[in-house]
Amino acid sequence: MPRADGRANHDLRPVSIATGYNRHAEGSCLIEMGDTVVICTASVLNEVPRFLMGAQRGWVTAEYGMLPRAGHERTARARIQSSGRTYEIQRLVGRSLRAVVDLDGLGERTITLDCDVIQADGGTRSAAVTGAYVALMEALHRMRQQNLLTKLPVFDSLAAVSVGVVNGELMLDLSYAEDSIAAVDMNVVMTGSGKFVEVQGTAEGMPFTRERMSELLDLATAGIRELLAAQKRALDEIGQ
Numbered sequence: 715m716p717r718a719d720g721r722a723n724h725d726l727r728p729v730s731i732a733t734g735y736n737r738h739a740e741g742s743c744l745i746e747m748g749d750t751v752v753i754c755t756a757s758v759l760n761e762v763p764r765f766l767m768g769a770q771r772g773w774v775t776a777e778y779g780m781l782p783r784a785g786h787e788r789t790a791r792a793r794i795q796s797s798g799r800t801y802e803i804q805r806l807v808g809r810s811l812r813a814v815v816d817l818d819g820l821g822e823r824t825i826t827l828d829c830d831v832i833q834a835d836g837g838t839r840s841a842a843v844t845g846a847y848v849a850l851m852e853a854l855h856r857m858r859q860q861n862l863l864t865k866l867p868v869f870d871s872l873a874a875v876s877v878g879v880v881n882g883e884l885m886l887d888l889s890y891a892e893d894s895i896a897a898v899d900m901n902v903v904m905t906g907s908g909k910f911v912e913v914q915g916t917a918e919g920m921p922f923t924r925e926r927m928s929e930l931l932d933l934a935t936a937g938i939r940e941l942l943a944a945q946k947r948a949l950d951e952i953g954q
Contacts, residue, residue, distance in 0.1 A: 718891060719748070726875070726887045726937050727837075731845065731948035733852055740825075741853030743948065745845035748889060749835035754845035756853035759824045772820030772867075774850070776807035778842055780831040786890075803839045804829070806912060810843050810872060810903045811850055813911045819867030825853060836876065836890040843874035843903055844941050848948055855949075871906035873941035877934045879922065884929055886937045898922050902934035906942050 721727065727748030736742035741756035762773050778800055782789055807829055827849060829842035857863045876888045878896035885892060893899060900915035915927065 717885070719889070723883055723885045724933060724936065726940055727889070729941065729944045731848055731944055733848060733948050733951065740856055741849040741851065743845050743848040743852070745841050747837055747841045747887065749833060750837050750841050751833040752838065752841045752845050753830045753832060754842065754849040755828045756849040757826045757828070758853055758857065759826070760822070762822050762824050770822060771817045772823045772825070773817065774808060774811045774815050774825050776804045776811065776827040776829060776846060778804040778807060778829045780834060803842065806839060807842050807846050810874065810911050811846060814868055814870045814872045814905060816867035816869060819865070825850060834890070836888050836893045840874040840876050840901055843872065844945065847872045848945050851949055871942050871945065872903065872911065873938045873945060874901060874903040875934050875937040875941060876901050877930045879926070884933055886933050898926070898930070900930050900934070902931065902938065904935060904938045908935065
């Protein structure tokens, strides 16, 4: 099945990561994956949640949101309480980043990653995780330059991508049109050393086999390797 944008099934959409996007935040980037565009900012606060007070360790958390017209139709702004989907995604971003951060080495500080989708065309949670890691690293490097950290409290790199089965074919980095008709939809978060942080896979129709799951994970792994390289290039451009 030919894809609407002419990509091969194993191809990512064009990826662009611009660091230092927000002049006020300790770390930030604008990530574009095809027509999905997300601003990720890292803010550092010299305090921790109540459950960590006195523990001499830090915390990394995330918030996620979509602008009202990020998608094909306008969605109402979240004024009081986040939707279930929003809450799920921000928890995903937070726990994914915590998987590669040494919270003991962070000190009693909280780093919040705000992921704001300004245009959505599928894969927003994957773009949020991938961009949030870059914003986090920029913030940590800045803290080390200011002698707030003696070393970077990071175990590994991190990125995420979507994969799926569309009309019987395995595809990488689904657009909205592909995701909306996928028989299997999966989001994969993986570290640079090849360890999986999160695998969210759902059969929208018939159940899928373990063999098919392995094929999807292999496809996701190849795509994440490319995203990790894009992250490294973006951070290298600012000497990090």
